[in-house]
Amino acid sequence: MPKRELLLGDEALALGALHAGLSGVFAYPGTPSTEITEYIQGHPLAAERGVHRTWSTNEKTAMEEALGMSFVGKRAMVCMKHVGLNVAADAFVNSAMTGAHGGLVVVVADDPSMHSSQNEQDSRFYGQFALIPVLEPASQQEAYDMARAAFDLSERYRIPVLMRLTTRMAHSRAVVEVAAPRDPNPLSYPEQPRQWVLMPGNSRLRYKALIDDYARLENEAVRSPFNRYTEGSDRRLGIIACGIARNYLMENYPEGCPYPVLEIAQYPLPKESVRRLAAECQELLIIEEGQPLVEQAVRGVLPVPLKIRGRLTGELPRTGELTPDSVRAALGLAPHRAHAASEIVVPRPPALCQGCGHRDMYTALTEVVREFPDGKVFSDIGCYTLGWLAPFHAIDTCVDMGASITMAIGAAHAGQHPAIAVIGDSTFTHSGMTGLLDAVNEGADITVVISDNLTTGMTGGQDSAGTGRLEQICAGIGVDPAHIRVVVPLPKNREEMKQILREEIAYKGVSVIIPRRECIQTAKRHAAAKNK
Amino acid sequence: MKKDIILSGVGGQGILSIATVIGHAALAEGLQLKQAEVHGMSQRGGDVQSHLRISSREIRSDLIPRGGADLIVSLEPMEALRYLPWLAAEGWVVTGTTPVVNIPNYPDEADLKRELQALPHVILLDAEALAREAGSPRSANMALLGATAPLLGIEAGQLEAGIRAIFARKGEAVVEANLAAFRAGYQTAQKQTER
Known part of the structure; x- marks a missing residue:
């Protein structure tokens, strides 16, 4: 009897990839894609085979790392949420030009209805644009089966394959029948080495071949058992x-x-x-x-x-x-008979956890910002985006990973003061560091708050790339060490935090304030693990 | 056999453990299941729900259609009412009565109770108190599951086996505490459904 497992769509895809002979998964956490990588991280077969499975700093580095693994002939997978593909887009679009050698599967989880995202962009457009084939499962079993089909298609056509999930598929559980695992590939090198050097002369040749391949891939889609x-x-x-x-x-x-x-x-x-x-x-x-x-x-x-x-x-x-x-x-069918909606039910928006360090940071920050007639706070993607809601109403913008620092720079150049950026530690290493280098080089008068909870909090507490090294990173980028200030965000330190904020806002130049206290969710988990 | 269940509550209350136990029992009975969960932003104290579908036939949609739920199982009274448009005309609501008031405009408790009691089939229970009396204050979710058990079409023994399986790694004392809460909930529901 085949083995049966109860799996999330994300997990089914992950197991399918492992069983297809995966050698490495490369990813940055992002709802609803996070559980794919987490499942592989926890799977004994991945440990036994030494599958690469630690988090990357962002989606672009993940995509390029996977492409490197594919170049030397092994099967690699990249996982991200839909907006992560914007970050990885340069590498993704050009990976169609280089092609793949070992099977390369790019999994992108879209979030229609924006349950946990800022837009509902559809990744199938990226596939079409880059001339990369797309597979889209509708059941957990299909997610498992398609992972292997995607690696096979990738190796047959020497092209990356995009697998698109949506939130419901990613986060819904069902029973999956699993197949026997296949061995990973041995190390080998591309038969067409020239197309891996995308100089114009090589690219022009390769682009024509890619267009021809895309026509053949369309015939594949006509015959595909997935297109019934x-x-x-x-x-x-x-x-x-x-x-x-x-x-x-x-x-x-x-x-x-x-x-x-x-x-x-x-x-x-x-x-x-x-x-x-x-x-x-x-x-x-x-x-x-x-x-x-x-x-x-x-x-x-x-x-x-x-x-x-x-x-x-x-x-x-x-x-x-x-x-x-x-x-x-x-379909023109009559709606089912249903109860009327209750009129007394009110929305219950999410909120920062009680006892969270971001709360103490925002309490101090909002009190200081109120001392100025026109203080503006540019924020970013993470738990602390919830600072826009009551009771804080602390932030004015949230756009994309890293945009807090760079938007503050632009505003400061236009005469905005104070121009304050609030960014989390993981988002800072993902896409904030390059912006901070701009700030230093341009002498921008901004105050950056890196609210450091030592983890990637919103997605459930994954490792954060710069943990323990944020001051060194900021100093290395060129921030004056006298204006890198660390504080523990606790109610008892509120006055100290406010004083630091006032001093650094007054400083004409780039300053970085790091309120640092562990995420209370991961702290609870660590305490529970210790007591065992 | 087909049961479509909406599980609801506030992020952090533990509705997914209820789903896991039912899922375990359903699989042991050879049934198919699909369970759509909410991960991500809403888990931070917002409203959360899970669509759990079990059936002896193939299940296609991960989402339950409006008017299709046989059961709404909620750990929180306002959250039970939030999903009324999904409840079938003859469906049941099983809900804990202890409100989680983490918003300033939470409705009047008496209004909530009145609206719940006006439903054709409802079981109200103080799941927290039952769990406390059973000696396991953190097992309110299992007390609620117990109250749901007579309506699930799955043997209570199979659900108890599910509880044993998912709590086994936490030790026998935790298993027993959760079973005690489950049984307390079960008895409460039997009393209410007999009336």
């Missing part, structure tokens, strides 16, 4: 269902869908299959989780002979994740 075409008796409507939308469609037809259905889980878009469906049906409904990539492609800009419905025509909501109910409405 199911006949239906009622041809008034044909349905294209992509990724996890396939589940919501079938949820509404437990006894089988009466219409012909094209399921799409592998890209490039299998155009021949789309044309076949369009030729058979009077209308098309396109259901896809994320942005309307397929719908735009099928609709085009010129008149088409049949009616196409989807997110762009309002049958499905233009934004947010799909649900069985929104798909039901698009």
Whole structure:
């Protein structure tokens, strides 16, 4: 009997990759992708095989490290959340140009409805843009199976493969049947060494080959077992269902869908299959989780002979994740009978934990900022973004990893004073250090608060790349050591913290204040482990 | 057999342990299951829910449709009401009655109770008190699971085996404390459902 395991989508993919002969996973934590790497970190097979599995400093370094592992012939995987692919984009897009040698799989977890993110960008566009094939599972079993299929496709075409997950797939659990693990690859070198040196002459040649390969990959997608075409008796409507939308469609037809259905889980878009469906049906409904990539492609800009419905025509909501109910409405089925919503229920937003050091930092900071008529606080991505909410209302911006320091620089150059940046320790090493170098080189009059909780807190407490070395890093970048100030953020130290903030805001130049106290969630875990 | 369950509460209360025990028992009974969880930002004291679906047939959607839940199981009374649009017409609500007041505009407790009691099928229990009386103040979630047990369509013994399995590594005393809380919840629910 095959072995069965109850796994999150993230974990199923991770185990699939391990069993496919993975030699290294490279990642920076980001919801909803974090559990992929964590699962491999905790798996005995990874330890036994010496699979590389420590966190990288950011998604770009992770992507490049994986590409290096692929160059020498071994199977590598990179994992990130959707906005992480923006950080890794330079390496990602150019990895299509170099191609892969050992199988290279880039897993990107999108977050439609923005449960824990600042936008809902759809990573399939990146695949299309870079000419990289995309696989998108709709079940935990498929996540497991596709991981191996992705490595195989990558090695057959010598191209990185993008695997796209969405929040529901990543964070939902089901039973998975697992296969026998395969051995990792031995060390070997590319047969086409020239395309790994992307000088213009090499790149021009390679780009043509890549475009030819992409056409062959489209034929692969037409024949792919993941892109199923199911006949239906009622041809008034044909349905294209992509990724996890396939589940919501079938949820509404437990006894089988009466219409012909094209399921799409592998890209490039299998155009021949789309044309076949369009030729058979009077209308098309396109259901896809994320942005309307397929719908735009099928609709085009010129008149088409049949009616196409989807997110762009309002049958499905233009934004947010799909649900069985929104798909039901698009299918023209009557809604289920349901209870009315309660009128007394109020929202319960998340908040910083009681006893968290960020709280003490914000209490002191907001009191000092109020002493100025126009103090502005540029913040960043992490637990401390919750400082925007009551009771602190402490921050004015949150954009992308590292933008606190650089936006403060720009504002300071425009005459803003005080220009204060608030960034966490992990976000600082991820993307804040280069901005701090700009600040030093430009002599920007900014005050940087690195709120150091010794971990990557929001994603559950992963290792932080600069722990124990933040002062050295700041001094090395060129911040005057007299203006690198460390303080323990506790209620009893509030006046000390306020005084330091006042002094450093008054200083005309770059100063860094490091309130440092361990995240209380990881502290609890450490204490529990000690008592065992 | 098919049960669609919404588990709800406030981040940190321990709804996922309830899901883990039910999942363990469902698998032991040879049932299929899907369980969509909330990870990330909301876990910091915000509202959290998990869609747990168990069935003898294939389950496609990770999410329960509106009006489709057989059960709402909540550790917190306002959080039970938040998911009413997902409750089937004849569905049950099983909820702890101790409010978690971590927001300034928390509704009046009497209003919450009135709205809960107006539902056709509801079990209210002070899960914290039951767990305390059972000698295990941190096992309110298992008391709530006990109260849910008569409605799950899974043998109570199978759920107890699940509790044993997931708490085993914490030692026999913790297993027994959680079982005691589970049984206290079970008895409370039986009394309420008999009426």
